Amino acid sequence: MSQYDVCIIGSGAGGGPVAYQLSLAGYTVLVLEKGPFLKQNDYYKDELACCRRSVYTPNLTDEFHVIEDYAGKDEQGNYKWSSESTLDSGWDFWNGNLVGGATNLMSGFFHRLKPEDFRLKSEFGEIKDANVVDWPIEYTDLEPYYAMVEQIVGVSGRVTPHPNMEPRSTKEFPYPATNEHPITKFIDHGCEALTLHSLPTPRAILPTSISTQRGGCQYSGYCGSYGCASGAKGSSREALINAAIASGNCSLQDRAKVTRLISDQTGKVIHAEYIDKHNQTKTVQAKIFVVACQAVETSRLLLSSIGPKHQQGLGNQYHQVGKNMLFSAGGSGSGEFYYDDYNAEQAQQLKIRGPFVNRYLQDWYFINDKKLGRAKGGTVEFLLSHPNPINRANGVKWGDDDKLVWGRALKQKLKAAFTQSQKLKFEIFCDWLPTDDCFVSLDSQHKDKWGSPVAKLRVGYHDHDLEVGNYILERSKKIFEKMNAKNISGSVSGSPPPNLQAGGCRFGNDPKTSVLDKDCRIHNAENVFVTDGAWMPTGGSVPYTFTIYANAFRVADLIKKQL
Amino acid sequence: MDENKKLLTQWDNSLSPALHELLDANLARRHFLHNAGKAIAGAALIPSIALFTACDQNTKTAISTTLLTEPWPTFAAVQLVLFPNDGNGPSATDLNAAAYLNFVLTARDTDQDDRRFILKGxxxxxxxxxxxxxxxxxxxxxxxxxxxxxxxxxxxSGERWLSYLLLYIFxxxxxxxxxxxxxxxIGWQWLQHQPGFPTPxxxxxxxELLKR
Known part of the structure; x- marks a missing residue:
């Protein structure tokens, strides 16, 4: 049996930085990744592979989740929950089970958190029925690592001061902004009319080539949900794992499913047990283990890892593992621009596909409102509607009466939907308040194809999330009115977006209320760290990937000290 | 209840509630952005034909011959009703929709329940x-x-069946x-859709990627 300095479980945003930093520092590293190793020349703009077949995510017959969703209240006013497997519902909670994880498929909106996000309870006070806490670290602890990610992973953009901007140690992003879609002029105009600050989106996409391995963006217009064919996207695979392997100190096994971490009498983990691509059960020994399987699966693995000192699961002595799961609250909306309303040149510009809609707003990151008081708000991101044509066509087949449309009428509908207008969307990212109704446990009935209990996930939300989302939604729609968009619509929902997950193993100073210490080390298992988004006690109001990357670089430095 | 209504009800009743749910889940999954398709144990036993454009002449001839025998002419006729040759863009025939459906139903990753349901229709x-x-x-x-x-x-069941056929026409x-x-x-050109690049x-x- 081989022994490594560090064994990392998962190769995405949480695993990549640790593999990169430690292997480049000369430590021996093994990365175990459940998914396949698809490389740059395996990624094409193919809607079937990307989004309509189980290629980048597991086949649900092999592996699924059980979701407990809100189902009204009983006569006593208590919440009721309905339980259904994702195999039965079709509501898939897997994201990018690949080398590089879901970072292969991200859109790459890379916003930092604000200092206030690290002390939400102190800044905004308690909210009834929400488990809001301050973090055990501050923004200044993470800031150098945000700067590091911008450099190493590659973030492009233009730093533009605005009232809610966070402090920065560097004046500019290391890479200039990617090309922008002409529709950004419409957004700028609409925001200016409302005295809002339309800002250029920082993005983990390289505008030009930086090495033989990482080319610049090809501007095909197919970015989010797709793997990058040029290496421009700052996936963990492109930016970190490839370099780690090239160092000669990092080995990677793909299609290796870790089933449990085996601990000794002292509580220390000595082996990881996994099933390899040939269905052989193996174990590996290491001095340090890093768990980074994405939030839900990380909790599941810890709960499945029973040991002499971990009778309730690894790190679960106070029943905190899996608790306080987070998603991203908020909603989305859109407006349409009909080509006939514009002259030929403007219409042609609107039709363009390829450059990015690099615009976002943080005017409502903090709210002062009569009803909400001083409250935490969120971020608004603008984007074109997703280009996937099959998905789009499939949505056209239903008529206004919810009956199928076919024949000549269907073809007319399709032609109109595809050729008459450009749809601009906006997405609202708000804090998903941690509550007792959002958590992961092990399902007692269902198992995956390897015989391990699947994760059961209760997905309750806090009503405050909807109030904040609606506050931002109504104001965002006004921007679209100023842009003279048609068919303006939007909605806010408590439904969790499966691709934006965090929490479940929050870090903190008190072992009774947290799973990890402030270094992201399990309180009573000194050689196990968690570096995917599971450590987050509150999530902030931006997508998580940038912060997960930055924190994993921070933890890598701490692991170096421990080795 | 008239005879035909009875037949349709019979079709609905011939499927267990669990299968109704499963087929709806499969259809729903195909509507979600990040997902689709599930295979079940034994699916690998279904002989898989190569992709029509990516296979040799002998295989192409075999597929063409297959499409001349039932149920394929009937599938092609239904597809033409659903996506007709009406002077507005390509028809199902122009799109090779029957050959494409044949590819889907013989692909290793196609769910057996879906396959049986579509053929039974x-x-x-x-x-x-x-x-x-x-x-x-x-x-x-x-x-x-x-x-x-x-x-x-x-x-x-009928609406669900047509819904599946429309999905595979799309x-x-x-x-x-x-x-x-x-x-x-031709489909992209008709809808003025700009495909991404590079293409596979x-x-x-x-x-091929599923074999990795």
Whole structure:
């Protein structure tokens, strides 16, 4: 049996930085990744592979989740929950089970958190029925690592001061902004009319080539949900794992499913047990283990890892593992621009596909409102509607009466939907308040194809999330009115977006209320760290990937000290 | 209840509630952005044909011959009702929609329940056609075919069956031509859709990636 300095479980945003930093520092590293190793020349703009077949995510017959969703209240006013497997519902909670994880498929909106996000309870006070806490670290602890990610992973953009901007140690992003879609002029105009600050989106996409391995963006217009064919996207695979392997100190096994971490009498983990691509059960020994399987699966693995000192699961002595799961609250909306309303040149510009809609707003990151008081708000991101044509066509087949449309009428509908207008969307990212109704446990009935209990996930939300989302939604729609968009619509929902997950193993100073210490080390298992988004006690109001990357670089430095 | 209504109800009742749910879940999954398709144990036993555009001449000839025998002419006729040659863009025939459906139903990752349901739908359609117009669907007049499709759409199973067929027509219309539909990108051109690039070669199609 081989022994490594560090064994990392998962190769995405949480695993990549640790593999990169430690292997480049000369430590021996093994990365175990459940998914396949698809490389740059395996990624094409193919809607079937990307989004309509189980290629980048597991086949649900092999592996699924059980979701407990809100189902009204009983006569006593208590919440009721309905339980259904994702195999039965079709509501898939897997994201990018690949080398590089879901970072292969991200859109790459890379916003930092604000200092206030690290002390939400102190800044905004308690909210009834929400488990809001301050973090055990501050923004200044993470800031150098945000700067590091911008450099190493590659973030492009233009730093533009605005009232809610966070402090920065560097004046500019290391890479200039990617090309922008002409529709950004419409957004700028609409925001200016409302005295809002339309800002250029920082993005983990390289505008030009930086090495033989990482080319610049090809501007095909197919970015989010797709793997990058040029290496421009700052996936963990492109930016970190490839370099780690090239160092000669990092080995990677793909299609290796870790089933449990085996601990000794002292509580220390000595082996990881996994099933390899040939269905052989193996174990590996290491001095340090890093768990980074994405939030839900990380909790599941810890709960499945029973040991002499971990009778309730690894790190679960106070029943905190899996608790306080987070998603991203908020909603989305859109407006349409009909080509006939514009002259030929403007219409042609609107039709363009390829450059990015690099615009976002943080005017409502903090709210002062009569009803909400001083409250935490969120971020608004603008984007074109997703280009996937099959998905789009499939949505056209239903008529206004919810009956199928076919024949000549269907073809007319399709032609109109595809050729008459450009749809601009906006997405609202708000804090998903941690509550007792959002958590992961092990399902007692269902198992995956390897015989391990699947994760059961209760997905309750806090009503405050909807109030904040609606506050931002109504104001965002006004921007679209100023842009003279048609068919303006939007909605806010408590439904969790499966691709934006965090929490479940929050870090903190008190072992009774947290799973990890402030270094992201399990309180009573000194050689196990968690570096995917599971450590987050509150999530902030931006997508998580940038912060997960930055924190994993921070933890890598701490692991170096421990080795 | 008239005879035809009974037939449609019978079709609905012939499927267990669990299968109804499963088929709906499969359809729903195909509507979500990040997902689709599930195989079940034993699916690998289904002989898989190579992709139509990516295979050798012998295989192409074999597929063409297959498409001449039932149920494929009937599938092609139904697809033409759903996506007609009406002077507005390509028809199902132009899109090679029947060959594409054949590819889907023989692909290793296609769910067996989906496959059985889609194939069984032809039987139910012909039972209805024989009851209604005393002939198989393919021999009915264009007007009769329209009426039969309209009629089956009023049942749960019938609407679901048509929904599946439409989904795979859309895939034949808008997926990469390497999969056999959308020849020379006619679907993209008709809808003025700008495809992404690079596009997959025959060695990088999704069935090839699934082998990795």
């Amino acid at each position: 032809i039987d139910w359609l012909n039972r209805l056609a024989n009851s209604e117009v005393k002939t198989n669907f393919i021999m009915a007049t264009p007007e009769q075919q329209q009426q039969l499709i309209q009629k089956i759409s009023t049942s749960t 895939e034949a219309l808008l997926s990469d031509p390497v999969y056999g539909g959308n020849p020379k990108g 070669g025959k060695n990088k199609t999704y069935p």
